[in-house]
Amino acid sequence: MQTTLAEFLRDTPDGEEAKSIVGKCVHCGFCTATCPTYQLLGDELDGPRGRIYLMKQVLEGQPVTQSTRLHLDRCLTCRNCESTCPSGVKYGRLVDIGRKVVDDRLEAQGIQRPARERFARWALRETMTRPALFGTAMRMGQRVRPLLPQALRNKVPQAVDAGAWPRTTHARKMLLLDGCVQPSMSPNINAATARVFDRLGVQLVMAREAGCCGAVRYHTGDHDGGLDNMRRNIDAWWPAVQAGAEAIVMTASGCGVMVKEYGHLLRNDAHYADRARQISALTKDLSELLPNFADALQDAAAEAGSSKGTNGTDGQRVAYHPPCTLQHGQQIRGKVEALLTGLGVDVKLCADSHLCCGSAGTYSVLQPALSYRLRDEKLANLQALKPEAIVSANIGCITHLQSGTGTPVMHWIELVDRMLG
The missing domain is CATH 3.40.50.1860 (Rossmann fold)
Structure with missing residues (x-):
């Protein structure tokens, strides 16, 4: 699919990447068969192929509307379409770029999201990415959980006992990302992981300075904030990497997929590019390590x-x-x-x-x-x-x-x- 970039995107990293991705789409429509939102709504514009057409128009400088943003917002970014696509279209990267461009263009036209949406996105970015704040809110919610409306109760799991964290020291060491919401929502996951690896003669260690992987900010349009989260994590992990940590263990696949993309997302950062590539290469999901x-x-x-x-x-x-x-x-x-x-x-x-x-x-x-x-x-x-x-x-x-x-x-x-x- 040939794309002529608008002047404001020409010769920019995001613009050129988006153009390359769109160029691989051959309009086959295989993606619609595995797109959850297309299955529910039956609208071409709520499937990957239709959204690619919308993003192509935006990349070429055509007018952007609230409808364009709505169809992109409805995308789950599940990337099922990538598994289906015979042409290797990296749709997940394209929609991250496309959403940011659409938001920026609408903002430039003075068209903001409704106040309720703006607040929800701000609250998600500013609470979920701060473990201490999120943890305090979660503990309060768990204490009054029976009194919460169903919509909130769905987001507040019952408190659980994480059990003991192993205290044994092993020669073999791997880093573990604690995460931003998992420690308070389900602390037993990381504790269980540490116990299993302890039985296998591997010590899991956490860099306390590490925090959110960057996904929450990056996927809600705050690319700069997301990249800052990534740089902070790289700085936090780097001493342990230099000391010989065998891997960076991910117990949440959502964090894992993000950290594995650090190398690509920071490829143009002269100070972090090389370290980001090494961090991504060391990052492994649990299911890659335990076999x-x-x-x-x-x-x-x-x-x-x-x-x-x-x-x-x-x-x-x-x-x-x-x-x-x-x-x-x-x-x-x-x-x-x-x-x-x-x-x-x-x-x-x-x-x-x-x-x-x-x-x-x-x-x-x-x-x-x-x-x-x-x-x-x-x-x-x-x-x-x-x-x-x-x-x-x-x-x-x-x-x-x-x-x-x-x-x-x-x-x-x-x-x-x-x-x-």
Whole structure:
């Protein structure tokens, strides 16, 4: 698809990148078959191909309207279309650029978002990215959870005990990103991860100066703020990287896909470009690391099961929901299922396992109607498997799914932690 950039984008990194991405689109429409919002709304402009046409017009300097922004806002950025596209269109990067250009052009015309939308985006950026502030708000919400309206209660999971953090020191060390919302919403995920790695002879350490991965700000249009978050994390991790940390472990696939893009997003920053590339190369999702310890995990699970007089899993059946940020963003598929199956768990995928659950970072707050329709469809298919539990790999998916079901929803590493006793 040929694009002639408008003067204001010509010879800019974002403009040239967007032009290159649009140029790969061959209008085939395969993407519409796997786009969740197109499936719900049936509107060409609410599918990837239609949105690409809209962004092409914006890139060429044609008038921008509120309607253009609405169709881009409705996109989940699930990147299912990238998995489907035969031409390799990097739609996720394109829509990040396109949304920023659309917002800037509308602002230049004096057309702002409604005050309620502006406040919601500001609040998400300024609270979710500050763990101390978010944690305080979450603890307060948990204390009065039964009194909250349903919309808020859906975002406030019940408080859980994280359990003990291992104190053993090991020669092998890996960095762990604590994250911005996960420590207060589900502290047991990182604690369980640390315990599992401790059993495998690996010590997980956290750089306390590290914070939000940058996704919240970057994906809501604050590119500069997002890049600042990335630089801060690189600075925080760099001493441990120089000291020989083997990997940067991600327990939230949404953070993982973002950190893996640091190298690309900071490629034009002379001071950070090289370090950003190295950070991205070191970043690994849990499901990429633990298969290397499969035999040791199986032995540990068998030992724990023997001590309890069971086989370690009791044939537990779980339904696995692979987050979009894992299967489409990071293109990691099959690893979680294989690992759990090797440990004796009966793992099932539902019929629409390739589709988004509707969480999508801040999407469930900014587009609640579409988000909850997608959640309910996903849960219907997951519960058709009659699982004892639902497991996933991202805090957003876990919280979103749990808000609509009484079936326990957890991170798969929590299941492994329990199996190891």
